[in-house]
Amino acid sequence: MRYLVLVWRNLLRRKTRTLMTLGAIFVSFALFGVLMIVRTAFGLGVEFAGANRLWVTNKISIIQFMPISYVQDVLTTPGVTNAVACTWFGGSYQDKPNQFAVFATDLEQYFKLYPEFKVPPDQLKAALADRQGVIVGRKTAATYGWKIGDHIPILADIWLPKSGNVWEFNIDGIYDGDKTVDTTQFLFRYEYFDENRRNGAGNISWIVVGVNDPSNSASLAQTIDAKFANSASESKTAPENAVIADFAKQTGDIGSMLTAILVVVFFTILLVVGSTMAQSVRERTSELAVLKTLGFSNGLILALVLAESMFLAVLAGATGLGLIAILVNFGNFNSPMLPLMLLTRGSLITGVVLFIVLGLAAGAPPAMAAMRLRITDALRRN
Amino acid sequence: MFRWLGQVVAVTLVSIRTIPQRLSSSVVAVIGIAGVVVVLVSVLSIGVGFKAAVQGTGSPNRAIVLRNGSQSEMTSGLTGPETDIVKQAPGIAQSGGRPVAAAEMFVVVDLPKRSTGTPANVPIRGIEAGSLSIRPELKIVDGRAPQLGTNEAMVGRAAQHQFAGVDLGATYTTGQLSLKIVGVFTTNGSSAESEIWCDSKVLQGAYRRGNSYQSVLIQLDSPASFDNLKNWLTTNPQLNVEAKREQEFYAGQTQVMTGLIDSIGYTISVLMALGAIFGAVLTMYTAVATRTREIATLRALGFNTTSVLVSVVGESLVLALIGGAAGAALAYIGFNGYETSTMNFSSFSQIAFAFHVTPALLTQGLVWALMIGFLGGLFPAIRAARLPISSALREL
Numbered sequence: 001m002r003y004l005v006l007v008w009r010n011l012l013r014r015k016t017r018t019l020m021t022l023g024a025i026f027v028s029f030a031l032f033g034v035l036m037i038v039r040t041a042f043g044l045g046v047e048f049a050g051a052n053r054l055w056v057t058n059k060i061s062i063i064q065f066m067p068i069s070y071v072q073d074v075l076t077t078p079g080v081t082n083a084v085a086c087t088w089f090g091g092s093y094q095d096k097p098n099q100f101a102v103f104a105t106d107l108e109q110y111f112k113l114y115p116e117f118k119v120p121p122d123q124l125k126a127a128l129a130d131r132q133g134v135i136v137g138r139k140t141a142a143t144y145g146w147k148i149g150d151h152i153p154i155l156a157d158i159w160l161p162k163s164g165n166v167w168e169f170n171i172d173g174i175y176d177g178d179k180t181v182d183t184t185q186f187l188f189r190y191e192y193f194d195e196n197r198r199n200g201a202g203n204i205s206w207i208v209v210g211v212n213d214p215s216n217s218a219s220l221a222q223t224i225d226a227k228f229a230n231s232a233s234e235s236k237t238a239p240e241n242a243v244i245a246d247f248a249k250q251t252g253d254i255g256s257m258l259t260a261i262l263v264v265v266f267f268t269i270l271l272v273v274g275s276t277m278a279q280s281v282r283e284r285t286s287e288l289a290v291l292k293t294l295g296f297s298n299g300l301i302l303a304l305v306l307a308e309s310m311f312l313a314v315l316a317g318a319t320g321l322g323l324i325a326i327l328v329n330f331g332n333f334n335s336p337m338l339p340l341m342l343l344t345r346g347s348l349i350t351g352v353v354l355f356i357v358l359g360l361a362a363g364a365p366p367a368m369a370a371m372r373l374r375i376t377d378a379l380r381r382n
Numbered sequence: 383m384f385r386w387l388g389q390v391v392a393v394t395l396v397s398i399r400t401i402p403q404r405l406s407s408s409v410v411a412v413i414g415i416a417g418v419v420v421v422l423v424s425v426l427s428i429g430v431g432f433k434a435a436v437q438g439t440g441s442p443n444r445a446i447v448l449r450n451g452s453q454s455e456m457t458s459g460l461t462g463p464e465t466d467i468v469k470q471a472p473g474i475a476q477s478g479g480r481p482v483a484a485a486e487m488f489v490v491v492d493l494p495k496r497s498t499g500t501p502a503n504v505p506i507r508g509i510e511a512g513s514l515s516i517r518p519e520l521k522i523v524d525g526r527a528p529q530l531g532t533n534e535a536m537v538g539r540a541a542q543h544q545f546a547g548v549d550l551g552a553t554y555t556t557g558q559l560s561l562k563i564v565g566v567f568t569t570n571g572s573s574a575e576s577e578i579w580c581d582s583k584v585l586q587g588a589y590r591r592g593n594s595y596q597s598v599l600i601q602l603d604s605p606a607s608f609d610n611l612k613n614w615l616t617t618n619p620q621l622n623v624e625a626k627r628e629q630e631f632y633a634g635q636t637q638v639m640t641g642l643i644d645s646i647g648y649t650i651s652v653l654m655a656l657g658a659i660f661g662a663v664l665t666m667y668t669a670v671a672t673r674t675r676e677i678a679t680l681r682a683l684g685f686n687t688t689s690v691l692v693s694v695v696g697e698s699l700v701l702a703l704i705g706g707a708a709g710a711a712l713a714y715i716g717f718n719g720y721e722t723s724t725m726n727f728s729s730f731s732q733i734a735f736a737f738h739v740t741p742a743l744l745t746q747g748l749v750w751a752l753m754i755g756f757l758g759g760l761f762p763a764i765r766a767a768r769l770p771i772s773s774a775l776r777e778l
Contacts, residue, residue, distance in 0.1 A: 017667060024660035031653040038646055060557040061490045061503060063456070063730065064589055090457050097453045097728075157449065157457035165451060165622060232590065234557045236492075246500040250725040250732065253498065264417045265654060271410045272661045279407065279668055338642075 003300070007307045014280070018312070021276050025316035025358070028269040029351060033324030035258045036347035041338035042254040048180040048340075049241035051214040053113065054221055056207040057243075059234040063088075065203035066233045068194075073227055074209055079220050082210035084109035087193065087203070091154040091167070093144070100140045100184040100339075102154065103205070104193035107135060113210050116177050123148065123173030131192045135173040137183030139339070146171050160198040167196070179329075182339040208240070266354065273362035277309050281366035288370050289378035302371040309363025310356075317355025321348065386686065393680060393689040394696040397669075401697065404669050411665035411698075412705040414658040415754055419709025419747040421654055424717045425647035426746070427737040429640045432724070435540075435735035436636045438572035440629030442605050444516070447598040447615060450622045454635065454729040455488035455596045462593035464621060471614045473607030474600050477515075482601035484512035487582045489589055489596075490731045491556060493545040495723065502723070504545050505731040506535075507574075508582030508595070516601050517569065525550050525565035530581045536565035538575035540734030544723040548578060559588035573632070576723065576734040599628070635728040655754055662758020666698050670766045677766050678774035687767040694763035695756060702755020706748045713747065714739045 011018045040047075056074060058064035065087075074083045089102040107127055111119055119135055127133030136146060146152065150171045161167050169188055176183055194201055211220055221237035228235040238246075248254075281288070288301060296304075325343045401408050447468050452458035460468070465485035474481040487508030492501040507513075511530060514520055528534035537548045547554050553562045561580055569575050586592060602608055605627075612625040626634075670677070677690055718739035726733040 017664060020660045020664045020667070024657050024664070027653055027657040027660065031650065031657070034649060034653065058557070059492075060559060060589070061492050063490055063503070064557075092451060092453070097457075155451045157452040158459065160449075160459075160622075232558065249495070249498050249500045250502050252722055252724045261421055261650060264421065265657070268410075268414045268417050268661070269657065271413060272657075272664060275407050275410045276664055276668075 003304060003307075007304060007311060010280075010284070010304075010308055011311065017276060017280065021273055021312050022316040024269060024272050025313055025355070026320040028265055029317040029320030029355060030324050031265055031320075032262060032351055032354065033321050033328075033343055033347070035262055036350070037324070037328055037341055037343055039255055039258050040344055040347065041341055042248060042251060044244050044248045044338075045180060045182060045340045046241050046244045046248060047344070047346075048116075049239075049244050050114075050116075051217075051239065051241065052211050053240040054209040054211060054217060054224070054237050055240055055243045056209060056224060056235050056237045057205075059225075059236045062206060064233070065200065065205060066207070066228075066235065068190075068202050068204050070204075070228065070233075070235070071207055074207055074224055077220065077223055077227070079211055079213065079216055079223075080209055081212050082109060082113050083207055084113055085190065085204040085207050086110070087190070087205045088158070089154075089188075089193070090158045091156055093152070093154055095155075097157075098154070098186070099143075100137070100186055101182075102186040102188070104188055104190045106190055107133070107187060110187060110208075111135075111175070113208050116181050117175045118177050119173050119175040127172035127189070130170055130172050131189065132168055132170050133172040133192075134169045134186060134188045135175055136171055136186045138174055138176040139183040140186060141171070141174050146174075148172065148174065159193070159200070161196050162198055179342040180340065184339040209237070214239075266358070270358060270362055273309065273312065273358065274365065277305070277362055278366045278369075280308075281305060281370050285373065285378050288373055289375045292373065292375050293379075298371045301373075302367045305367035305370050306360065306363040309367075310359035313355045313359030313362065317351070317358065321351045321355075386688070389685050390689040390692045393685055393693040396680075397673075397693040397697040398700050400673070401701070404665075404672060407665045407668045408701055411658075411662045411701050411758070412708070414661040415702050415705030415751050416709035416712065418651060418654045418658045418754065419706050419751050420713045420716075422647065422651040422750060423710060423713035423739060423743050423747040424737065425650065426644065426743055427713070427717055427739045429643040429647065430740055430743065431735045431738040432643065432733070433636050433640050434738055435571060435576075435733060436573050436632050436726070437629065438570060439574055440627070440632045441519075442627070442629060443602050444628040445600045445602055445608055445611060445625050446628050446631050447600065447623050447625045448596070450616075450624045452624075455486075456490075456730045458488075458596045460485070460595050460598065460623065462595065464623070465595050465598050467618065467620055468598045468600075468615065468623065471600075471611050473602055473611035473614075475603040482512060482516055484510050484516050484599045485582070485595040486510070486513060486597050486599060487585050487589075487591070487595050488729075488731075489585060491559065491578070493547055493554070495732075496544060496546050497722075499546075502545065503725065503731045504541060504548075505577045505729070505733075506585060507577045507579045508585040509579050510582055513579070513599070516599055517574070519569050519572070520567055520574070521569075522565050522567050525563075528564055528580055531583065533560055533562055533580065533584050534564045535561040535578055535580035536567050537563050537578045538734075539566055539568045540571075540575035540721070540723070541578060541732075542566055543721055544576070544732070544734045557588065559585075571736070573726075573733050573735075576732055600625075635726060638727050639724070651750070655750060658754045659757050662698060662702065662754055663761060665701070666694060666759050666762035667765070669697065670694060670762045673766075674769065674774050678769055678771050681769070681771050682775065691763045691767040694766050695759040698759025698763075699752060699755045702751045702758070703748070705755075706751025709751065710744045710747045714744065 086105045152169045224237045448458035469481045490503035493504040495502045717737045720737040723734040
């Protein structure tokens with residue numbers, strides 16, 4: 001314990017320097033937090049995707065349709081527990097293209113397939129009883145100030161209604177979920193969609209399939225695709241996480257770009273902290289020699305210097321990363337393309353490992369130098 | 383006045399000449415600043431390149447007609463008869479008694495990206511005879527134009543670079559669609575180069591779209607006739623369409639993406655710059671600390687405090703300039719012209735583009751570097767100027 005006082009005093013010796021070093025580390029780890037959030041966001045939640053869900057899409061492209069009858073064909077495949085068709089709607093609200101995903105689906109089956117989407121049962125029931133019923137995510141409802149019972153007009157783009165060009169919806173429910181759940185979706189009933197669209201009746205965009213054994217996914221996907229081979233709409237079936245991963249890659253290799261930036265930042269910060277530590281040890285050469293003369297062991301001297309750099313790295317790193325974690329948790333960031341904004345546990349652990357490594361790596365060279373000091377040389381130096 | 387200036391210059395030169403003696407801490411500041419500039423310039427060059435590719439597509443002499451409420455070709459839809467009515471609008475240039483306009487389809491197809499091997503939404507444009515002549519910027523650089531009425535297609539040069547399976551001579555088959563690539567074209571680096579072009583009729587069959595299109599591209603007889611055209615189209619009871627000048631249409635397509643790139647780029651750069659300021663302050667404090675006795679001696683000899691102040695800031699600025707120039711050079715060498723492709727969320731399709739490291743971005747990088755240098759040098763400079771001479775002379 002008494003040695004901690006010594007470490008503390010040494011840090012206070014040059015307050016400005018300590019403060020600046022803390023500042024530099026703090027900023028680097030705040031940046032680390034931001035980059036990890038961006039990385040997760042561009043990953044579109046692939047790490048949270050259900051392993052027991054498959055997606056069936058048209059082989060040509062996801063924009064191309066499949067007949068609704070495919071749902072029955074998929075359901076009769078052994079190993080399939082559940083299947084629900086979704087159709088992308090698009091549209092615009094208040095003169096702007098919708099900044100949230102709108103699609104028509106079977107609400108009851110959809111919430112069964114996505115148990116992480118939590119909707120109160122009475123609200124789901126209300127939506128199922130209302131032809132124009134909608135269940136919307138908490139984030140989107142909050143963005144537009146929608147409440148249950150609100151009447152929402154959406155201007156059509158892809159799907160014109162039978163008359164005019166506006167679709168009318170009622171907000172019957174609001175779903176929520178933990179941080180890993182996309183709460184921006186706007187889900188409405190397929191029955192209303194199919195009756196009321198001017199063209200393309202019976203066409204759907206993709207089918208989400210529940211499977212009872214994820215380890216069978218690959219062969220199940222093949223079985224499903226074989227059913228539709230050589231038809232007018234051939235299919236492509238893949239696990240949900242693979243579909244999301246491929247889709248995320250369409251944006252570009254954001255992950256490696258951010259990693260490159262992080263390497264630059266980490267290397268620079270290591271230089272800054274390392275050279276500061278080296279400078280501070282150099283200034284104290286004669287003092288260290290005195291300590292050694294007093295009987296401080298080499299190991300203790302090593303530990304004292306390392307403790308100093310560890311203290312700087314851990315204190316500043318933890319506050320920097322912690323601040324970002326708090327901000328992202330309580331702030332309401334919304335981006336139309338990136339519905340998931342969170343700092344994952346994996347990122348936090350990486351951050352903690354990084355600041356420990358930083359403290360050790362920056363402190364090691366000066367600590368070794370201090371340990372190897374020969375008393376006679378060091379005392380003579382000044 | 384001249385004496386004063388002479389002092390400032392002399393002391394600053396001493397500071398700068400002695401940088402090599404404090405090499406290790408100076409290198410740290412230089413690397414830190416270079417890092418900021420590389421990241422700032424390269425990330426922003428993505429946005430600039432993206433914007434250039436998309437907006438380069440627009441011509442002031444052309445207008446595009448889409449379904450009312452559609453912000454992109456992807457979500458638009460017009461029936462064949464509707465496109466015929468659109469082509470009768472006033473203000474369309476005429477050639478040989480026929481309107482210069484083209485009804486086009488716009489869909490996407492899954493093609494693997496060369497870089498990752500993963501499927502990407504590659505745009506396919508269904509064309510008609512007028513599609514080529516209405517775009518004078520289009521040049522066929524390899525092979526020939528596709529024969530309409532067949533399954534021949536041509537591919538934009540950027541698409542050919544970015545996506546696998548569409549080289550000249552290849553036949554691409556998926557589902558009911560089969561395309562034989564017979565030509566490669568360019569359009570001055572604009573977004574059309576990310577597309578594959580084939581006869582609309584082929585696409586209508588394969589995508590089971592019947593007689594329908596996504597847009598009509600119109601050659602205006604003069605840019606001024608746009609308002610008249612727009613008015614005629616929007617008041618026509620047989621149509622539910624909107625007309626946009628081509629340039630405005632494509633400008634609107636870049637907003638989401640460039641907004642996102644810019645906000646991420648600036649967030650990262652501001653944080654990195656803050657870190658670099660701390661680094662520069664540390665470096666300059668170290669520089670002042672190691673020269674305490676020297677600075678005190680100068681002051682004892684009668685050099686004024688301003689010259690000491692300026693010399694420290696000057697040294698910091700020189701380091702920042704070196705770092706900034708190195709960073710800008712690295713960004714330019716490493717990223718200018720780097721070809722990639724991304725998803726344009728406005729059109730739900732891939733767009734290939736090249737990073738544009740422009741002189742404006744390089745300048746911006748240098749300005750940031752100098753600001754970091756100035757802020758990093760200022761406080762240590764004030765400290766140096768305020769050093770009490772008597773005690774400073776006694777320091778080690």
